[in-house]
Amino acid sequence: KAGVTQTPRYLIKTRGQQVTLSCSPISGHRSVSWYQQTPGQGLQFLFEYFSETQRNKGNFPGRFSGRQFSNSRSEMNVSTLELGDSALYLCASGGLAASPGGSEQFFGPGTRLTVL
Amino acid sequence: DAKTTQPNSMESNEEEPVHLPCNHSTISGTDYIHWYRQLPSQGPEYVIHGLTSNVNNRMASLAIAEDRKSSTLILHRATLRDAAVYYCILRAFNNNNDMRFGAGTRLTVKP
Numbered sequence: 724k725a726g727v728t729q730t731p732r733y734l735i736k737t738r739g740q741q742v743t744l745s746c747s748p749i750s751g752h753r754s755v756s757w758y759q760q761t762p763g764q765g766l767q768f769l770f771e772y773f774s775e776t777q778r779n780k781g782n783f784p785g786r787f788s789g790r791q792f793s794n795s796r797s798e799m800n801v802s803t804l805e806l807g808d809s810a811l812y813l814c815a816s817g818g819l820a821a822s823p824g825g826s827e828q829f830f831g832p833g834t835r836l837t838v839l
Numbered sequence: 840d841a842k843t844t845q846p847n848s849m850e851s852n853e854e855e856p857v858h859l860p861c862n863h864s865t866i867s868g869t870d871y872i873h874w875y876r877q878l879p880s881q882g883p884e885y886v887i888h889g890l891t892s893n894v895n896n897r898m899a900s901l902a903i904a905e906d907r908k909s910s911t912l913i914l915h916r917a918t919l920r921d922a923a924v925y926y927c928i929l930r931a932f933n934n935n936n937d938m939r940f941g942a943g944t945r946l947t948v949k950p
Binding site for chain 2: 727754756758765766767768770771773778779781813815817824826827828829830831832833
């Protein structure tokens with residue numbers, strides 16, 4: 724089974740620009756979660772999509788948005804980039820919560836975004 | 840959200856057991872204890888999870904205290920490839936796949 728893929732792997736943008744990151748989950752998985760990882764704040768939950776609907780949202784400004792398509796692929800968008808948005812953006816895919824306490828999450832390798 | 844507390848770092852010798860502790864004194868009765876680890880330059884990967892009873896899988900064992908206020912991840916024979924940041928996370932029974940990570944424990948394995 725192919726793993727979670729994220730594109731692009733590396734990206735350099737300048738302040739004020741916008742960026743779109745893509746995540747393809749494991750085949751059959753309907754949940755996609757996004758996380759931001761920085762040295763200062765660690766891993767922080769951004770949002771989760773399930774069957775094209777946003778189910779949960781973390782504490783991030785409205786500049787961060789996302790969507791999920793009918794094939795479960797997901798994109799996240801960051802508008803008006805700031806220097807502090809430089810981070811590793813990770814997505815995770817999960818199947819149905821077949822067991823209580825949440826299904827196992829499978830993470831992609833991440834997209835390294837640098838904002839200059 | 841219930842919080843977890845882990846030591847910032849730990850060291851181990853190769854081929855020796857490692858016990859990684861996690862405190863979660865505000866855990867609720869329906870919270871599951873999950874462990875993930877993040878190897879250098881990779882996304883996190885699932886290690887193990889449990890509710891009340893101790894759990895074993897091919898990667899590790901999870902020992903849960905009787906009052907569930909703490910747990911310990913046990914790597915039976917550490918290898919150099921086990922060097923990673925280990926995260927202890929609480930997830931509610933009906934958790935919708937949003938995981939709240941703490942700072943984790945950075946494990947160094949010495950040859």
